[in-house]
Amino acid sequence: MTAISTSRSAVCTLFEGHYHYGVGALVNSLYRHGFRGIVWVGYRGKLPPWARAARQTPEGYDLEVAQNCLIRFLPLQIDIFFSNYKPYFMLDLWDRYGLEAERLFYFDPDIVVKCRWSFFEEWVDSGVALCLDGAYAYMPATHPFRLQWQQFACRQGLEVRRWPNEYYNGGFIGVRREHRVLLEAWRTLMEALRQEGVNISSFKNYEGYNIGDRSHPFYVADQDMLNLSVMVTEVPLSVMGTDAMDFTGAGFTMSHAVDAPKPWKKNFLWLLLKRGRLPTLPDAEFLKYIDRPIPLYSPLRLRLRRLNYLASKAVGTFYHRH
Template sequence: MRIALCTLFEGHYHHGVATLVNSLVAAGYQGTVWAGHRGPLPAWLARHARFDRRAGRLQVTPQVVLQTLALDPPRSLNYQKPAFMRELLQVHDPAAEAVVYLDPDLVVKCAWAEIEAWFAGGEVALVEDLDSALPSDHPRREGWRHFFAAHGEVPQRALARYYNSGFVGVPRAHDALLATWQRLCERIAEDHGGALRQRKLGAPDHPFHSTDEDALNFALMLDGAPLCTQGPEAMDFVPGGRHLSHAVGAAKPWQGRHFRGALRGRPPSVASQSFYRFTRGPLASLSPLTLVRRRLSMALATALGRVYRQR
């Protein structure tokens, strides 16, 4: 299956892109990784011997290409996910049979063929969030219904699970879901305002605190596309996962300070440990000396976490 696989990044998230691509290479993925970015490209990419600056293209391995696309939307790149996925299908890779979005703070741990099987049958592939239970009559869903009813959006089905937007796989046959998701993101951004680069809205009980994620979950209520869903373990949000690892939260594994966090009772997460599994590969965003220090910090922090953690 031909897939348009993509991610979005800005600022220090370029470190995650390098490790994500390394994990895809290790997983056996073959094809292009489309990377939309805001701001200048990082030095490790722009100065790479095989980087074609004019085309914005890096031949990572004989089988994998990293293709960059400069973006400058007015708001957080979170809102840009469905628009970018649609642009790939319509403009940049019209031969693709499906489009897959992966957050840059995520790595693939299993064979890519296992991930591809989630949407190869024509279903939209999703992974449940950490707090995945969201009953159909939950006040948060009622808040979505109330807000969007004024804009003529009427749900077609009831759902009881909440899905993370860090991984979304959509076959071309269901690209209407992307159009719906994009429309909802634009409506939230227009009506709720906030700082232009703001990633979250209001307090955690705000109906659209998670912006693009909430928009995705309401879009799924509006659209009847069949779903292939995985539990939160598929992103290492709970134990037992082996597919993906998603380093959610403000502190990212490439920023270090692992031992300092462990001293405060917060040992490294499974996702942080998984990140360092793939820092060695065809792409290197961190210097060898920095990696040695970070790996040592990670090892000490992990050991400390076995005996001490915050209650």
């Protein structure tokens, strides 16, 4: 096996079920934009079908993707919903699995990278790398959620040290080891939610709370507590706008497929003809990274998926003109 450099930067993500397609596309996009190193993948269930060549290790499975690029699969036996497990996993990589890299990046498995990898390293060297959320990018310092979060933090013995006007998306974060206190605060707050009766084993379905919509301050637990973690720490931040995840135009860094169904589950032509839904920019970006260096589909299925997308674009253009 090729020796893999582990000293500079590492990437991690979490998946189960069909989200393995997103993991494969993420890794392909990373590699093709210059990432070299280890992608740490926590998972439940089975290994992806495209990872059949992975070799077993004492901790999981390793798959050599290409020259100097490795996926390290770690099976996880936990009762926490994966969206809520991010700070636990990132800290475990440093503390339990012996990660040597000074920079650690988490990406949701429905994100692909669009620009040179060295930009991400430059970004996190300026501070904890974060992106504004697409739905609630502006959340004033006097927002009622922030005041309720402050009360929650105080009950945990944590002091609010800053009052941002921005709300950050939890699908991506880049952290240098020296700024890990933010991850520690995030994990502490997630555990505190659990102690107060919030069921972090599910998504937006919390026992002990009447949570039915976004009016609840813990409706999106991982993301809300990430934002509170920023409030109770003083580590430097480096924040990009909604363009950074293709929530708005002119983005050059990432594309985040937040809507359902996910790009790998879509029949693009059917969605257009039956529901009038055109393919999105994240759909197009996903399809760029499904072939190499990891082939996610057989040659026939790959061709059919791309033809399905192109047909929907052509039909959509025809109807738009008429």
